[in-house]
Amino acid sequence: MRPPDALVLRAGRLSLALPKRGTLVAIGIAVLLAAAIVASVAVGNGRTVGWRAVEALFGGENPFARRTVHTYRLPRALAGAVAGAALGLAGCLTQTLARNRLATPDLAGVNDGATVGVLVTVLGSTTATIGAWWAGPLGAIAAAALVVLIAGGMGPTGYRVLVVGLALSVTIDAVTELVLARQPIDVARGVWGWTIGSLNARGYDVAVPVGLGLAVLVPLALLASRRLNVLRYGDETATGLGVHPGRWRLYALTIAVLLAGLAVGVGGPIAFTAMAAPVLAARLAGNIRVPVLASALTGALLVVCADTLGRAFGPVEVPVGVLAGLLGGPFLLWVLLSGKD
Amino acid sequence: MIWGLPVALVITASAASLLIGGGDVGPLAALRHLTGIASDEHTALIVGSLRLPRTLAALVVGGGLGLAGALLQAVTRNPLAETGLLGVNAGAALFVVAGISFWRLESGPAFLALAFAGALAASALVLAIAGMRAGVSPLRLVLAGAALSATFRGATAWLLSRDSAGYDRYRFWVLGSLSGITVKDVLRVAPFVAIAMATAVLLVRPMSALSLGDDVAAGLGHRPGRVRIAAAGAVTLLTGAAVALAGPIAFLGLLAPYLARGLAGARMGAVLWLSTVGGGVVLILADIGTRLVARPYEAPVSILLAVVGGPVLVWLVRTNRTLTLGGPA
Amino acid sequence: MQLLVEGLSAAHGPRRVLSEVDLTASPGTVTAIVGPNGCGKSTLLRCAARLHRPDAGRVTLGGTDIRRRTPRALARDLALLPQQPTAPEAITVRGLVAHGRHPHQGLFRQWSREDEDAAREALEAAGVADLADRRLDRLSGGQRQRCWLAMILAQATPVVLLDEPTSALDLGHQVEVLSLIRRIAAGRNATVVMVVHDLSAAARYADRLVAMADGRVLADGVPRAVLTGELVKRLYGIEADVLSAPGDGASVIVPRQDPGTDTSSTVNKPTR
Numbered sequence: 001m002r003p004p005d006a007l008v009l010r011a012g013r014l015s016l017a018l019p020k021r022g023t024l025v026a027i028g029i030a031v032l033l034a035a036a037i038v039a040s041v042a043v044g045n046g047r048t049v050g051w052r053a054v055e056a057l058f059g060g061e062n063p064f065a066r067r068t069v070h071t072y073r074l075p076r077a078l079a080g081a082v083a084g085a086a087l088g089l090a091g092c093l094t095q096t097l098a099r100n101r102l103a104t105p106d107l108a109g110v111n112d113g114a115t116v117g118v119l120v121t122v123l124g125s126t127t128a129t130i131g132a133w134w135a136g137p138l139g140a141i142a143a144a145a146l147v148v149l150i151a152g153g154m155g156p157t158g159y160r161v162l163v164v165g166l167a168l169s170v171t172i173d174a175v176t177e178l179v180l181a182r183q184p185i186d187v188a189r190g191v192w193g194w195t196i197g198s199l200n201a202r203g204y205d206v207a208v209p210v211g212l213g214l215a216v217l218v219p220l221a222l223l224a225s226r227r228l229n230v231l232r233y234g235d236e237t238a239t240g241l242g243v244h245p246g247r248w249r250l251y252a253l254t255i256a257v258l259l260a261g262l263a264v265g266v267g268g269p270i271a272f273t274a275m276a277a278p279v280l281a282a283r284l285a286g287n288i289r290v291p292v293l294a295s296a297l298t299g300a301l302l303v304v305c306a307d308t309l310g311r312a313f314g315p316v317e318v319p320v321g322v323l324a325g326l327l328g329g330p331f332l333l334w335v336l337l338s339g340k341d
Numbered sequence: 342m343i344w345g346l347p348v349a350l351v352i353t354a355s356a357a358s359l360l361i362g363g364g365d366v367g368p369l370a371a372l373r374h375l376t377g378i379a380s381d382e383h384t385a386l387i388v389g390s391l392r393l394p395r396t397l398a399a400l401v402v403g404g405g406l407g408l409a410g411a412l413l414q415a416v417t418r419n420p421l422a423e424t425g426l427l428g429v430n431a432g433a434a435l436f437v438v439a440g441i442s443f444w445r446l447e448s449g450p451a452f453l454a455l456a457f458a459g460a461l462a463a464s465a466l467v468l469a470i471a472g473m474r475a476g477v478s479p480l481r482l483v484l485a486g487a488a489l490s491a492t493f494r495g496a497t498a499w500l501l502s503r504d505s506a507g508y509d510r511y512r513f514w515v516l517g518s519l520s521g522i523t524v525k526d527v528l529r530v531a532p533f534v535a536i537a538m539a540t541a542v543l544l545v546r547p548m549s550a551l552s553l554g555d556d557v558a559a560g561l562g563h564r565p566g567r568v569r570i571a572a573a574g575a576v577t578l579l580t581g582a583a584v585a586l587a588g589p590i591a592f593l594g595l596l597a598p599y600l601a602r603g604l605a606g607a608r609m610g611a612v613l614w615l616s617t618v619g620g621g622v623v624l625i626l627a628d629i630g631t632r633l634v635a636r637p638y639e640a641p642v643s644i645l646l647a648v649v650g651g652p653v654l655v656w657l658v659r660t661n662r663t664l665t666l667g668g669p670a
Numbered sequence: 671m672q673l674l675v676e677g678l679s680a681a682h683g684p685r686r687v688l689s690e691v692d693l694t695a696s697p698g699t700v701t702a703i704v705g706p707n708g709c710g711k712s713t714l715l716r717c718a719a720r721l722h723r724p725d726a727g728r729v730t731l732g733g734t735d736i737r738r739r740t741p742r743a744l745a746r747d748l749a750l751l752p753q754q755p756t757a758p759e760a761i762t763v764r765g766l767v768a769h770g771r772h773p774h775q776g777l778f779r780q781w782s783r784e785d786e787d788a789a790r791e792a793l794e795a796a797g798v799a800d801l802a803d804r805r806l807d808r809l810s811g812g813q814r815q816r817c818w819l820a821m822i823l824a825q826a827t828p829v830v831l832l833d834e835p836t837s838a839l840d841l842g843h844q845v846e847v848l849s850l851i852r853r854i855a856a857g858r859n860a861t862v863v864m865v866v867h868d869l870s871a872a873a874r875y876a877d878r879l880v881a882m883a884d885g886r887v888l889a890d891g892v893p894r895a896v897l898t899g900e901l902v903k904r905l906y907g908i909e910a911d912v913l914s915a916p917g918d919g920a921s922v923i924v925p926r927q928d929p930g931t932d933t934s935s936t937v938n939k940p941t942r
Contacts, residue, residue, distance in 0.1 A: 001790040001802065003768035008781045017781040102421045102483055150655055160658050162421060163599075167654040170592045174647035178640075181512050189508055196498045223777070230772050236752035239721055241825070242745025242773035271498075272491040279484065287760040318499060325495030329488040333470055336484055 004288050022294060025285040029297040033081065036301055040077040040308040041069055045315055048073075075203035080307045080320065081300040082210045083199075083266035084273055086259040088299020089221055089292065091274030092281065093256035096228050096290050097249045098158045104274040105144075105260035108165040108253065111269035112172040113143020114261065115195050118268075119176060122191055123183075133206045133265045140261035143172065154249045161253065197270035197321025199307045206266045213262045214296075221255050221292050224248060228290045270306075271325040273299050276332045283335050302328060343604075343611050347618035351400070354625040358396040359388055362632030390523075398522040399625045402587045403597075405534050405579035407620020408541055410594030411601060411613050412579075415548055416572040417479045424594030426486040427573060429580040431493035432463020434589060437514060438497045442507040452514065453526060453585045457533075460581030463493060468573055472566070482569065516641040517588030519628050530582035537578035541613055544572055549609035590643055593620050596650045599657045623650065671732040671747060671828035672696055673718065673861050678727035680713055687713045688885045690727065693863075695878075697828065700855045700862045702876035702893075704869055706906055710885040711865045712753065715831050718863070719750040731829060745773035749825040751818055753833040753865075757806050763817045764802045767792055770824030789824045795857075796820035796850060812843030819850055830854060832864035836871065844868075848875040873897055874920040881905055897921045 002008055006017040042053040048068040056065035057074065090105045097103070106112070117139020121132065144165070151164040180188040227248045230238050235245040260274065277299035281291040284298075303320060306327060310318035359375060360368040371392075374384045409424045417426070425431065436459025440446040446455070471485040501508045547568045550558040555565040583590065600623075601615035627645040634640050675693035679686070687710040695701045703711040716722040718729050720736055729736045731747055749770075757766060770792065771785040793799040796816045801809065806817060815835065822830055835851065836844040852875055855862045866872045872879055873893040881889040881896065883905055889896045902910040902923060909926040 001764065001767070001786060001793055003781060004762050004764045004803070006781065008786075010782070013782070014778045015780050015782045015785075016778070098421075100419065100421060101480065102419060102426075102487065107421065152659060159420060163658045164655050166421065166423075166595065167592075167651040167658075170595075171647040171651035174592075174641070174644045177512070177516055178644050181516055181641075185505065185509050188512060189505060192508065192512070193502065196502065226772070226775070226780075230769060232758035233769070234752075234756040236719075236721060236750065237755050239741065240719060240745060240748075240750035240752070241769065242740075242742035244741045271494060272488075275487060275491075287758065288762075288765055316503075319502060322495045322499045322502065325491035326499065327495075329490075329492030329495070332488040332491075333485060336481065336488070337470065 005286065019285075019289055022285045022289055022291060025281075025291075026293045026297060029281075029284070029294060029301055033297055033301045033304065036304045036308065037074075037077045037081060040080070040304050041073040043308050043312050044068075044073060045311075072203070075207060076199055076201075077304055077307070078204070078211075079202040079207035079266050080199045080303045082207050082214055083263040083270060084277070084300040084303025085296040086210060086214055086217075086263035086266075086299070087270060087273040087303070088277030088281070089218065089296040090256040090259040090263070091276075091299070092278035092290065092292055092295035093221060093228075093252040093259075094162075094274075095278050096231065097252045097256075098162055099232065100162075101275070101279060103158070103162055105256050106169065106269065106274070107162045108257055109143035109147045109169045109172065110140040110257060110260045110264065111195075112169040112176065113146075114140035114264040114269060115176055115191070116143070116172055118194055119179065119191050122187060123179075134209075136268065137261040137265040140264050141257060143168065144257040144261070148250075148253070154246050154253070158249045158253065193319070194268045196319045197268040197324065198319035199267045199303075200317065200319070202266060210262045210266050213258065217255050217259055218293075218296060221252075221259075224251055224255070225290055225292045228252065228292070232290070267303075267320060269321070270303060271321045272328045273302050273324055276328045277302055279332060280335055343615065347615060347622075350622050351618055351625075354622045354629075355396050355400065358399065358625050358629055359392050361629055394522050394524045394527060395519050395628060396625060397524065397527045398519050398586055399628045400621045401527055401531065401534055402519070402583040402590065403593060403624025404617045404621035405537070405583045406590060406593040406624075407597030407601075408538065408613060408617040409576040409579040409583075410596075410620070411598040411616035412541060412544070412548075412572045413576045413594070414598050415552060415609065415612070416569050416576075417483050418552075419479065419483055420599075422483065423591060424576065424580045424583075425490065425589065425591055426483065427576060427580070428463035428467045428486050428489045428493060429460040429577055430584055430589040430591065431490040431497070432459040432461075432466075433457070433581065433584040434511075434515065435459055435463070435493045435497045435500075438500050438507060438511055441510050442500050442504040447510065449521060449526070453529070456588075457530065457581050457585035460584055461577060463489060464573070464577035464581070468570060468577075472570065479569075482573065514588055517590045517643045518639070519587050519624075519631075519642055520639060522586055526586060530585060533578045534582050537575040537582075538617075540571055540575040544568065544575070545610040545613060548572065548613075552607070552609060587642070590624075590646065592643070592646050592650050593624060596620075596646075596654050597623065599654055603657050603660075671861060673748075673829050673863065674730045675714070675718060676727055676730070678714065678717055678724050678729065680710075680717055680722055680724040682713070686885060688717070688724070691882075691885070691887055693880060693887070693890075695829075695861045695863050697861050698855055698859045699877040700852060700864065700875060701878045701880060702872035703863065703865045703880045703882060704867070704872050704905070705882035705888075709882045709905075711882050712833055714882070715750075715833050715863065715865055719748065719831055720744065721750075742773050745825070745827075747827050748829040748831065749822045749827040750831045751822050751833060751835060753837065755818055759807070761806050762803055763793075763798055763806055763809075763820070766806055766817055767798075767802075767820050767824050770821035773825065788826045792820045792823035792826075795823055795853070797846075811838050812840065812846065815839060815843070815847055816850065819847065819854075823854065826858075827860070828858075829861045830863070832862070834865050834867060837867060844871060851875065869897070869902070869923045870921070873922070874915075874918070894919075894921055897923070 005020050007020050009016045041057050042050050048065045052065055053069050056069040094103045094105050114136035117135040121135040147165040147168050151161045154161050227243045230241050230243045238245050278295040281294035281298045285291040285294040306323040307320040310320055310323045360371045370384050371388050374388055413422045433456035436455040437452055440455045467486045467489050471481045547563040550561045550563050551568055558565050597616040597620035600619045601612045605611035605615050627642050630645045631640045631642050673695040678688055678691045680688040705711050717724045767789050796819050798817050798820050836847050854860050879893040879896050889901055897912055899910055899912050911924045913922045915922045
């Protein structure tokens with residue numbers, strides 16, 4: 001007997017069971033993502049648009065077009081892709097560990113902690129501009145650590161952490177809103193604009209550290225994916241199969257928080273990606289396994305598409321966070337409703 | 342115990358709310374006015390038109406949000422569900438922001454009407470979509486609500502990012518406050534709250550059956566889909582009324598059901614009742630707090646709720662008596 | 671492999687549910703734990719599977735304390751079927767049984783020939799091979815329970831713990847599942863410990879009966895020797911006759927009517 005939907009490869013004592021549909025779906029989304037990045041490069045202000053930009057991307061002659069594409073557009077698209085991938089994967093991990101589609105990394109206080117981090121840099125600076133990119137991640141990870149500390153354990157299906165996180169983020173959020181209401185309007189708007197999520201003027205300086213983080217954390221998440229599959233059976237069966245539920249939940253939560261924290265450093269808390277990407281990925285790749293890789297790729301695709309669309313109409317760009325919610329919502333609904341059950 | 346004591350608590354809290362803070366009338370003077378021993382015009386004005394409306398509003402908003410939270414967590418079988426889940430808060434915010442940025446509206450009654458209309462419209466859309474083609478399962482309800490909330494929030498953010506003056510007004514509305522509410526305002530939304538509470542009373546039995554699973558409920562002669570729609574409708578009216586009166590107060594709808602379940606366990610009727618009363622009492626106390634902590638200014642009520650309620654929720658969760666919902670959605 | 675429980679005490683919060691329980695379960699035998707609701711039998715099973723931390727005493731497996739082992743190593747020796755196991759939505763029987771092999775797998779040993787053989791044998795032994803590609807949630811209760819047993823079989827452990835494996839099944843499926851459990855013990859020389867409600871079923875299918883009340887073991891031994899009317903009274907507080915089944919001689923428990931609460935006797939009381 002073979003596991004469902006698996007391609008079994010064996011060599012001596014080694015054996016691999018590759019998910020057929022999952023792998024195909026991942027490759028498909030990766031191709032779409034590449035296309036979306038090319039499309040993203042081809043969209044923008046000025047004359048370097050459309051085919052001219054694509055030409056420049058693949059080594060065209062025009063030096064001005066090359067500069068536009070390689071110093072602004074491509075870095076920005078890649079920054080969006082890594083942020084989206086991190087958010088999608090983080091969402092997949094939290095939803096799986098809590099067995100709850102509402103569970104996203106922001107429930108562990110990630111977004112509100114990041115906002116406080118940014119707020120502090122803004123209030124501390126004399127120019128009222130957003131400071132270093134790492135302020136957000138630092139705040140995010142600090143908040144999540146605080147949540148786990150206060151919760152004092154994961155609790156059944158991780159609920160203790162998530163509810164404590166919810167309580168803490170509401171508290172932080174209320175204080176942040178109060179501080180914003182007391183600040184001069186330009187400071188408040190600056191911080192608020194950051195909380196929407198935008199990729200404006202983002203490039204390799206933020207994409208590279210987050211990309212490196214992904215390079216470490218994605219393999220770690222993939223390593224855990226077989227345990228995550230078993231965790232879906234509930235604590236008792238999982239223990240019976242040799243998977244310590246508390247330990248692996250904490251492992252998954254830690255990776256998710258690190259990923260989401262890093263992503264916040266790229267474009268702020270981009271709305272909805274962490275929640276929608278795993279749902280979409282599961283629809284595409286099927287329910288047999290936890291769609292770890294597909295969630296990351298779907299998240300990247302969502303963010304790159306939203307950012308491209310935000311720049312496609314008129315000279316004023318619409319922030320990626322606005323479009324991620326505005327378009328991601330209906331898209332998720334469409335996928336949800338077109339399903340059979 | 343479970344029925345009498347909370348009523349006493351409500352009365353005590355309401356009395357305290359009439360006696361303390363909000364205007365320069367001390368508790369003793371207010372007490373003399375209330376008992377009819379001695380009174381003057383100033384005291385009558387402060388107590389009658391400042392403190393009374395706030396107390397009523399806190400009771401309606403807090404009770405409404407508490408009940409809505411308990412209903413929603415039960416009906417979605419999701420302990421992470423909060424009252425904004427059905428798109429109510431996001432819809433209200435969108436309509437208010439649209440009013441600010443398109444028609445330059447500023448008045449309280451206009452905000453009230455817009456917020457209520459937005460809340461109803463958003464929630465109706467969520468329910469229509471969740472119920473499309475297949476029945477309303479908890480998972481579909483949760484996902485449809487979250488998806489549409491995200492859409493509305495995106496639209497709100499888009500409007501605000503183009504309108505600096507609009508954002509300036511929005512950042513105060515979003516804090517939520519009970520000051521400036523008149524008895525008339527409360528009476529405007531009271532019929533909707535009454536309808537929703539009556540619905541909740543009728544829903545106690547079908548909902549406790551539903552907590553045993555759809556099949557059991559169907560076997561007992563209930564229709565799970567319709568029960569969910571009715572409960573969601575009640576949640577919408579309650580949350581819509583609350584957000585219209587006091588702005589988006591998010592935390593109460595989450596806290597109150599946890600408190601109620603901590604006290605009453607899994608008995609549906611008792612949980613709904615305690616959650617309603619608990620929401621009302623907690624909001625009245627928080628509102629009294631807003632008048633006291635930063636005198637003569639007022640702290641926003643959402644801050645007080647969060648600062649006081651946050652640790653309470655943490656404690657409830659840590660003592661581990663709260664996770665008595667069915668399986669997660 | 672022998673499962674040995676020594677001086678085990680455990681509590682749920684402030685409430686003591688197990689007091690110094692001893693138990694020995696040997697290979698090739700089925701041990702049934704019986705007793706009234708809340709007597710601690712499920713907690714005993716959960717302690718043995720490391721789902722519940724005891725306050726005192728220890729559980730050893732083949733001579734080593736189960737607390738000294740990694741979860742995975744333990745899962746290769748001991749399988750557990752919970753009372754109400756939950757499965758992810760839309761999982762197929764094939765997927766369920768494949769997951770039974772999880773403790774034997776690793777990063778570069780994802781589906782070996784042993785995995786393949788063990789899973790196939792498990793499907794066949796449980797009689798669910800023809801259901802392999804059906805969705806678990808679309809099966810009947812009896813079929814589903816056999817699928818879960820197939821997963822436990824695929825785990826291929828020398829010790830198997832079952833928490834009320836027949837609680838929601840009709841008589842036919844009960845017999846089917848219990849016979850399957852007997853075959854696990856006999857055919858694989860496995861140590862099987864199960865919690866059962868039905869005394870007669872326990873008497874017929876178990877080699878040993880452990881009766882518990884109030885967190886203590888009241889009786890322990892061969893069913894025919896242990897199961898008496900007096901024991902039933904101590905366990906459940908009811909009067910009962912213990913008969914010998916005409917077919918196979920196994921003990922059958924027949925509760926007597928309680929004259930105090932029996933309404934039919936007042937209606938049909940013969941006039942004197």
